[in-house]
């Protein structure tokens with residue numbers, strides 16, 4: 001992703017429509033709902049910090065009293081009392097600082113946890129369209145880095161900023177108490193500081209956003225490279241990925257350096273101004289003492305207080321930079337919170353009762369949200385109906401919209417026109433939970449989680465008590481149907497952790513576990529997006545036969561990329577440019593549809609090409625790709641039903657010709 005600044009959202013269209021940035025206070029106020037449980041302790045921490053400041057400001061007053069009183073009067077005992085009081089005030093201040101830390105640490109971590117949890121929950125609820133557009137690294141950096149920054153600000157920056165500002169106001173008020181000339185001089189001397197601060201704030205604000213977006217880009221580089229490590233290695237592109245990473249790291253470094261320079265500059269002003277103010281005030285103070293308008297004690301106290309104000313003034317630059325960084329982080333976090341949840345439960349969900357599995361695409365139109373207006377709809381007024389218990393294969397040229405169509409019944413995307421109906425109900429009228437309990441999906445690219453085989457396969461069966469007899473039965477049946485018996489031979493059997501994304505397994509093994517998962521869910525409607533593409537033909541044929549037997553009552557919509565997958569179907573629908581152009585039994589279509597014949601011949605070519613380049617799934621048993629084994633061909637559902645269902649030879653280009 002190229003960095004987008006200042007409103008870093010990944011899609012160009014979304015950036016253009018990005019809402020205006022809220023002012024600082026409104027931006028930070030969005031944290032209040034998450035900070036509410038922690039507020040009492042945070043306020044307590046702020047009060048204690050204020051008490052520490054008040055105590056520290058009392059020291060100059062005691063000093064003034066000691067100099068003008070006991071020292072002038074020569075009372076040794078009173079001087080000792082004064083020294084004791086200064087010591088006691090120092091102790092009290094240290095105690096208050098300790099208390100502040102103890103009070104705010106735990107609540108800040110609690111806010112951190114709450115925001116993190118809400119952020120993750122939001123990520124889970126946001127539609128697939130959102131995740132298609134946002135790079136993972138950007139989300140990860142917001143989740144980890146930005147939320148961590150908010151925690152640090154709540155536990156330290158916010159309180160110190162408030163307390164130091166208050167200290168400065170009270171301190172300058174006290175300076176006026178001793179002599180208005182000194183107070184005015186001190187205040188005037190700080191004017192360059194405030195001017196430098198305004199310039200710093202706007203400059204640092206821009207840099208802050210840039211660096212945080214660049215950190216997100218960097219995280220995306222790592223995420224993409226780790227994810228695609230096999231491709232990088234296979235193509236020897238590790239060096240290229242490293243170069244790209246180094247360039248991004250260098251950009252981030254550059255921005256961080258500019259930030260550090262800006263911070264260094266403001267630190268300089270914050271350090272120099274109090275010292276310069278003291279020098280000017282010293283001159284004026286001595287002159288006032290000589291004129292008898294100020295006592296020595298008052299002058300001494302003035303400087304003690306001015307010195308005590310050095311840290312609050314000096315720290316402001318750093319605290320403002322923290323504030324700006326935090327505001328940027330809050331903006332970045334709330335860009336995700338503010339992203340619309342477009343696929344949501346209806347206000348009044350219908351309960352469809354028992355589902356028979358009639359699936360109808362009713363003049364369905366669909367286009368992806370980020371498509372340009374001149375691009376045609378991906379699905380364009382498509383009509384298709386699947387009878388309960390029917391298996392329908394969807395075939396079509398690459399890019400015609402098959403995968404897109406499979407995402408619509410489950411509402412991974414919502415149709416942009418028409419409706420998908422399940423047993424006559426528009427799927428948008430049902431709650432997502434109900435809908436997803438009736439429709440299952442298996443993708444060509446199977447995703448497994450870092451969990452055991454058992455947990456992965458039973459992912460959709462929350463209703464089953466883990467380890468119960470029923471759960472075990474469902475698990476074993478699903479593994480049988482998907483021909484995933486290899487799972488029993490893994491080092492810890494079904495308790496074997498399959499590793500991140502199941503990458504410790506072969507592609508075919510992952511596909512079969514993903515298929516077992518959808519079979520175990522026992523939905524009324526099953527949507528299969530070429531889920532057996534990594535299997536050799538014989539294993540695929542056996543799995544297909546088993547699916548047909550077990551899923552006799554299940555409505556199945558299967559995307560077929562090869563003739564052997566068409567064997568699963570009662571009927572075949574031919575898709576072209578987002579529409580169904582022919583639908584019928586395989587044999588009928590062979591006779592009546594030239595498009596189908598042409599398509600099958602290309603599918604046959606692709607099939608052979610794909611299988612010879614892909615190689616056989618190492619986990620599958622059976623014959624070689626080109627010569628089906630005897631046993632396998634006996635198992636074939638197409639045998640004896642050659643009229644209706646294509647066998648390998650029939651569906652290839654040769655058969656069609």
Ligand SMILES: Nc1ncnc2c1ncn2[C@@H]1O[C@H](COP(=O)(O)OP(=O)(O)OP(=O)(O)O)[C@@H](O)[C@H]1O
Nearest residue numbers: 132368371378396397398399400401402403404405
């Ligand atoms: N997230 C997306 N945003 C924008 N356009 C997309 C998106 N996903 C797919 N498309 C476009 O939609 C069209 C249909 O894609 P789809 O994946 O549904 O085709 P397909 O028929 O399944 O192709 P294949 O057989 O190669 O898998 C393609 O032109 C594709 O570029």
